[in-house]
Amino acid sequence: MRVWGCLLMLASAAxxxxxxxxxxxxxxxxxxxxxxxxxxxxxxPGDSLQAAIDALPARGSGTKRWVVQIQPGHYRGPLxxxxxxxxxxxxxxxxAAAVVLVDGRYNAMPRQGAxxxxxxxxxxTYGTAGSTTVAIHSDDVQLLHLTIANDxxxxxxxxxxxxxxxxxxxxxxxxxxxxxxxxxxxxxxxxLGHQDTLYVRRPDKASAARxxxxxxxxxxxxxxxxxxxxxxxxxxxxxxxxxxRTPGQGGIALAPSTxxxxxxxxxxxxxxxxxxxxxxxxxxxxxxxxxxxxxxGTWAAGRSPNGQALVQHSELGAHIGPWAxxxxxxxxxxxxxxxxxxxxxxx
Numbered sequence: 001m002r003v004w005g006c007l008l009m010l011a012s013a014a015x016x017x018x019x020x021x022x023x024x025x026x027x028x029x030x031x032x033x034x035x036x037x038x039x040x041x042x043x044x045p046g047d048s049l050q051a052a053i054d055a056l057p058a059r060g061s062g063t064k065r066w067v068v069q070i071q072p073g074h075y076r077g078p079l080x081x082x083x084x085x086x087x088x089x090x091x092x093x094x095x096a097a098a099v100v101l102v103d104g105r106y107n108a109m110p111r112q113g114a115x116x117x118x119x120x121x122x123x124x125t126y127g128t129a130g131s132t133t134v135a136i137h138s139d140d141v142q143l144l145h146l147t148i149a150n151d152x153x154x155x156x157x158x159x160x161x162x163x164x165x166x167x168x169x170x171x172x173x174x175x176x177x178x179x180x181x182x183x184x185x186x187x188x189x190x191x192l193g194h195q196d197t198l199y200v201r202r203p204d205k206a207s208a209a210r211x212x213x214x215x216x217x218x219x220x221x222x223x224x225x226x227x228x229x230x231x232x233x234x235x236x237x238x239x240x241x242x243x244x245r246t247p248g249q250g251g252i253a254l255a256p257s258t259x260x261x262x263x264x265x266x267x268x269x270x271x272x273x274x275x276x277x278x279x280x281x282x283x284x285x286x287x288x289x290x291x292x293x294x295x296x297g298t299w300a301a302g303r304s305p306n307g308q309a310l311v312q313h314s315e316l317g318a319h320i321g322p323w324a325x326x327x328x329x330x331x332x333x334x335x336x337x338x339x340x341x342x343x344x345x346x347x
Contacts, residue, residue, distance in 0.1 A: 022232050022264045026183050028212055032067045032088035032142055039090065040066045045073030049101070050080065057085040059138065070146060072098040078105065078116035082137040091146030096190050099146040103133040106152035106174040108165030117178070125165065128196055132175035137203065139181045149192040150174040156194075157243035168245055175199050179211050179229065186213040194244050195222040195251075200229035205259070222251035225266070226290055228258055228305065233268045240319055242278035250279045250319055254287030255327070256307030258338070265308035265338070275319040282321035286311060287339055291328035299328050301336070312342035320346070 043052050049070065056066050065086040072092055079101060081087070091099030105115070107128050115121075115130030117137050123130075133150045152174035156162055166172040176193040180201045191198050197220035202209040209229035218225060219239040225231070240250055253273065258265035266287075275284065289307035291299050298304075307326075323332045323339045332339070 019232060019234070019267070019269075022230055022267045023210055023212065024208075026210055028183070028185055029065070029140070029142075031144060031185065031187055032065060032090055034067070034069060034090060034093070037067070039069035041068045042071065043068060043075075044071045045075070049075050050077070053079065053081055053084065053087075056087060059083040059085060061085050065140070065142070070099045070101075074100045074102060076102055078103050078132070079134045080116040080137070081135070081141065082117050084138045084141075086140035087138075088142035088144060089146065090142075090144045093145045093188070096145050096188050097147055100149060101134055101146065102149040102151055104150065104152040104174075105131040105133075106150075106163065106166055106172060107131055108171030109152070109163065110165075117180075128173040128175060129178065129199070131173060131196075132178040132199065134176070135178040135180070136184065137180045140183050141181060142185045142187070143189050144186075145188045147190040147192065148177045149190075150176040150194075150197070151192075153194040153244055157241075172244075180209065182208045182210055184211045186211070186216055189213075189216045191216070191218045193220045193224060194241060195220065195224065196226060197224040198226070200225075200227035200231045202228050220251075221245060223255035223288075223290065224251070225253060226255035226257070228256070228262075228265070228292065230262075230264050231256075231266045233266070233271055235269075236271045238268070238271060238273045240273070240275045240279060240284045242276040247278065248280040248283065250275070250284030252285045252288050252324060253320070254309050254311075255290040256287070256309045256339075257290035257292040257305045258308040260302050260304065260306050263308070266310070268309070268311045269313055271314045273314065273316045273320050275317050279319040281318045284319045284321060285324035286316070286320050286322060286341070288324040288332075289326035289330065289337055289339065291326045291330065294328040296329045299326070299330055304328075306336075306338055308338035310340050310342060311344060313344070315345045318347045
């Protein structure tokens with residue numbers, strides 16, 4: 001503990017510089033506080049959270065942050081937040097597990113209606129993007145003190161086997177939260193899934209997409225934090241889950257797909273990488289570059305994505321191994337990859 005405390009003190013100045021580098025000119029806004037002002041909308045179990053969101057003003061209608069208080073309970077079904085004025089979804093400050101937004105779609109699941117924030121598609125299945133429980137395509141959003149989960153693969157952990165079309169080799173991607181906006185803040189949240197839990201993406205190549213996650217839990221097994229946006233995870237817990245994959249085998253934590261001309265992808269700082277029981281030592285790769293859209297053997301420097309991630313001043317459990325080969329099978333090479341560690345604690 002003494003070494004950990006020293007690292008915290010020595011890292012403080014460097015951390016401030018790193019946060020500024022990743023967040024740029026964005027200075028995160030104060031978090032919505034129900035003790036300071038009453039919420040604009042209160043949603044209770046049985047109410048439609050989607051209807052409450054749809055009734056809020058559209059983007060460009062002002063700078064006021066609309067506060068939606070969600071009362072304790074489970075809210076099942078996909079949720080889409082698109083092109084809205086600044087807003088905050090606030091759960092229970094006493095217990096983030098008291099408010100649960102959950103759905104169970106997965107990549108290979110046959111379409112049974114529109115996916116959240118995704119246009120109607122002729123595709124027969126939802127795909128990864130369409131599997132998400134909550135999709136946010138809006139700027140200046142805060143998510144506070146709540147849980148967002150995708151429980152599509154929970155049945156596998158329970159011993160029931162994979163649903164149709166899914167397996168360890170594919171189709172099991174099931175996103176809990178997709179963030180496709182700028183200046184998005186998460187504080188005191190729980191994100192629960194398995195493969196592809198948190199997806200952070202740029203709406204388009206020219207748009208900024210910055211996300212700040214603090215004091216939160218993100219749980220999954222394979223590529224469970226992924227995308228091409230700029231993401232800072234600070235003072236949080238990254239939990240590698242067991243029970244879905246072959247016993248003793250883990251997965252991959254981080255999978256950035258940063259564009260080659262973008263300097264900053266993922267920063268994980270002052271956080272903990274922990275594991276559920278059953279994961280073998282070094283069985284979880286700290287991360288790999290997600291070479292999105294690149295077939296094996298076709299990656300090209302300066303043209304293809306080259307994921308950037310820095311994990312610093314954090315505590316890495318025994319389950320965490322080194323960086324892994326990219327999704328297009330590029331072997332990890334420190335001279336080419338933009339994946340690095342700084343002043344971490346390992347067993």
